[in-house]
Amino acid sequence: MINFTVGPVQSSDAVRAIGAEQVPYFRTTEFSDVMLENERLMKKFSHATEDSRVVFLTCSGSGGMETAIMNTLTKKDKALVINGGSFGERFVELLTLHEIPFDEIKIEHGKALKPEQLAPYDGKGYTAFLLQKHETSTGVHYDINLVSDFCKRNGCFLIVDTISTFLCDSFDMAALDAGVMITGSQKALACPPGIAVMVLAPSALKRIGNTKCCCQYFDLKLALKNQERGQTPWTPAVGILRQINIRLKEINAAGGAEAEIERTAKLAHYFRNKLKEHHLPFEIISESLSNAVTPLHPTTQSAYEIFLKIKDEYGMWICPNGGDMKDSVFRVGHIGCLTEADYDKLIEAFIDMQARRFI
Amino acid sequence: MINFTVGPVQSSDAVRAIGAEQVPYFRTTEFSDVMLENERLMKKFSHATEDSRVVFLTCSGSGGMETAIMNTLTKKDKALVINGGSFGERFVELLTLHEIPFDEIKIEHGKALKPEQLAPYDGKGYTAFLLQKHETSTGVHYDINLVSDFCKRNGCFLIVDTISTFLCDSFDMAALDAGVMITGSQKALACPPGIAVMVLAPSALKRIGNTKCCCQYFDLKLALKNQERGQTPWTPAVGILRQINIRLKEINAAGGAEAEIERTAKLAHYFRNKLKEHHLPFEIISESLSNAVTPLHPTTQSAYEIFLKIKDEYGMWICPNGGDMKDSVFRVGHIGCLTEADYDKLIEAFIDMQARRFI
Numbered sequence: 001m002i003n004f005t006v007g008p009v010q011s012s013d014a015v016r017a018i019g020a021e022q023v024p025y026f027r028t029t030e031f032s033d034v035m036l037e038n039e040r041l042m043k044k045f046s047h048a049t050e051d052s053r054v055v056f057l058t059c060s061g062s063g064g065m066e067t068a069i070m071n072t073l074t075k076k077d078k079a080l081v082i083n084g085g086s087f088g089e090r091f092v093e094l095l096t097l098h099e100i101p102f103d104e105i106k107i108e109h110g111k112a113l114k115p116e117q118l119a120p121y122d123g124k125g126y127t128a129f130l131l132q133k134h135e136t137s138t139g140v141h142y143d144i145n146l147v148s149d150f151c152k153r154n155g156c157f158l159i160v161d162t163i164s165t166f167l168c169d170s171f172d173m174a175a176l177d178a179g180v181m182i183t184g185s186q187k188a189l190a191c192p193p194g195i196a197v198m199v200l201a202p203s204a205l206k207r208i209g210n211t212k213c214c215c216q217y218f219d220l221k222l223a224l225k226n227q228e229r230g231q232t233p234w235t236p237a238v239g240i241l242r243q244i245n246i247r248l249k250e251i252n253a254a255g256g257a258e259a260e261i262e263r264t265a266k267l268a269h270y271f272r273n274k275l276k277e278h279h280l281p282f283e284i285i286s287e288s289l290s291n292a293v294t295p296l297h298p299t300t301q302s303a304y305e306i307f308l309k310i311k312d313e314y315g316m317w318i319c320p321n322g323g324d325m326k327d328s329v330f331r332v333g334h335i336g337c338l339t340e341a342d343y344d345k346l347i348e349a350f351i352d353m354q355a356r357r358f359i
Numbered sequence: 360m361i362n363f364t365v366g367p368v369q370s371s372d373a374v375r376a377i378g379a380e381q382v383p384y385f386r387t388t389e390f391s392d393v394m395l396e397n398e399r400l401m402k403k404f405s406h407a408t409e410d411s412r413v414v415f416l417t418c419s420g421s422g423g424m425e426t427a428i429m430n431t432l433t434k435k436d437k438a439l440v441i442n443g444g445s446f447g448e449r450f451v452e453l454l455t456l457h458e459i460p461f462d463e464i465k466i467e468h469g470k471a472l473k474p475e476q477l478a479p480y481d482g483k484g485y486t487a488f489l490l491q492k493h494e495t496s497t498g499v500h501y502d503i504n505l506v507s508d509f510c511k512r513n514g515c516f517l518i519v520d521t522i523s524t525f526l527c528d529s530f531d532m533a534a535l536d537a538g539v540m541i542t543g544s545q546k547a548l549a550c551p552p553g554i555a556v557m558v559l560a561p562s563a564l565k566r567i568g569n570t571k572c573c574c575q576y577f578d579l580k581l582a583l584k585n586q587e588r589g590q591t592p593w594t595p596a597v598g599i600l601r602q603i604n605i606r607l608k609e610i611n612a613a614g615g616a617e618a619e620i621e622r623t624a625k626l627a628h629y630f631r632n633k634l635k636e637h638h639l640p641f642e643i644i645s646e647s648l649s650n651a652v653t654p655l656h657p658t659t660q661s662a663y664e665i666f667l668k669i670k671d672e673y674g675m676w677i678c679p680n681g682g683d684m685k686d687s688v689f690r691v692g693h694i695g696c697l698t699e700a701d702y703d704k705l706i707e708a709f710i711d712m713q714a715r716r717f718i
Contacts, residue, residue, distance in 0.1 A: 001383065008382035008597055019598065020379035023367035023551045024360065025676040058553055059417055060593035063576040070574075097575055186594060192382045194417055194553045194596035215429070215574045216456055217422040234419035235545060237553035237596060238367055239378065317384040 005319035007186040009336025032230030041248040045257040047172040061184035064196030072207040079128040085137035112288035134165035139295030148176040168292035303330040364678035366545040368695025391589030400607040404616040420543035423555030431566040444496035471647035493524035498654030507535040527651035662689040
């Protein structure tokens, strides 16, 4: 099966080789060294300041999103959140559950964020801002500079979900003055799912110190204290953390975050050009694309039926959407260990489906 | 390295082969089938009633412990908890954090639970009981029948942490009338760490339905709803869940839970007999042993120094203790893919250390 979803994605041979090994005992200096190197490389690739910190939580990216809210926001905050798809909606649910006062900026699916949508909120006393840099469900890559400028003007603490855009599109945590960035092992880190990674700026560390977390498992005070010596408070997904280490070193050796972003951009452009060239019956639904994924609306067949047909008859996974986008949108990812030849096979499958009058 | 710790432990070749595979996309009927089979086999091996349910959470066993408390207990409960080591202490911390009224029965490290320690709490209005069936930190295997009888007499809801005893010592969830049992992927399931498994009796399902969970990621209402169709609310550690599937089927094919318990008991007895035979300077510190682990107090050298020496000079991991047991106790595990020949090598190492006058 060729995997074009947005996670889990295909891993390199070196990452899979670690998966085949016995998982070592981890309360050792050997494992601590792995964790400290992971922290160092994550800071480098996210362009975090030297005094930033990194924690690795055994959970999904959504667990990381909730951890950010539970550890850095309180009822005294007044948050602003961008809601343009399933993951923006999740931030809204989490702020509601944790009783953080907030307002949401609803964005139509597929649409970019415009300066005039932020303007009404200027100078209104907001203390925090949450958004997906890339709303994975609709494939919209928001203008993070616009949001960062708003936050700098208004003194807002910025929480950025970069789960599906980290290593796919440029990101400079220090320049943006972001407080928290969140990603997951199964996106462009191209490891098995199970680990959420959070980079925490000094502004976040200060908030964490002043916030009582309602859940011990996700208490970042405990995670940070343990990570000082490269450890975790609870048994982590040791195998995946070792895979992340190999993968971060692979990226570093190949030129770092910028080279990986460039590689992903090339694959995305290759696929998008092929789509045009063959006049396939799909419309790109996002007006602001990430390199991570191409979100498509098929005009002649249900998106979900196309997902099933490609899985069952062509041996490939494209990424289905859920909820009210189930029949109207599917996505083709460009993250993980993929090549142009893989996209040639996918385009061939689409052409074949067209010849069979399925699309 | 030979791994005699209590987790992560050594995996079978079939489990490691899955670790080498690409992780498949999981919002599919194929993955749902894996998850539903995992649920069926977990129920079988824990002797749960047919109307019990199972959830698989991407977190550590401690995450499972906290999830049990957050989803089944409220401020209206009056809980009783056994605290005889690090994990009993964790239950105490969690009950405190979540503001569940409770009393604790403190047990001296290494000591069993006696009927006279429970007697004072009879008829005092307790509504819930929490314990480690096996306190992993001290290697004490508590008398679960004593606790179960107390719970039946007093109408207590019983939460059992079986993290390190499941598949090592006999456990019959239905006969004990336990509400929740918790285990982890990296103990006798002998898969990489990253998944906590919870078996939930109808009494637990009823409590979950009436409890508001303060953390969305650990909300069992969402987990149960999704598991109805073999799915999870958030991206789970798909690779580990597939490894658990292979492992559960291996155990089933080899005779089920009872055969696995028997196999573990044989290894434990083999090692303990060898210890006696060679008059090694170690005292077994638990008066009620599990088959999972042998906890030892070395009389001639620091336990932690022995752990380091065995790791660095003999290529094996034994399990160190933390906190105030760091120098006085180490443990030798009997879970995972181990053979009598492995124990021969460990005994040889001890004999060699004795000849070198290190112990």
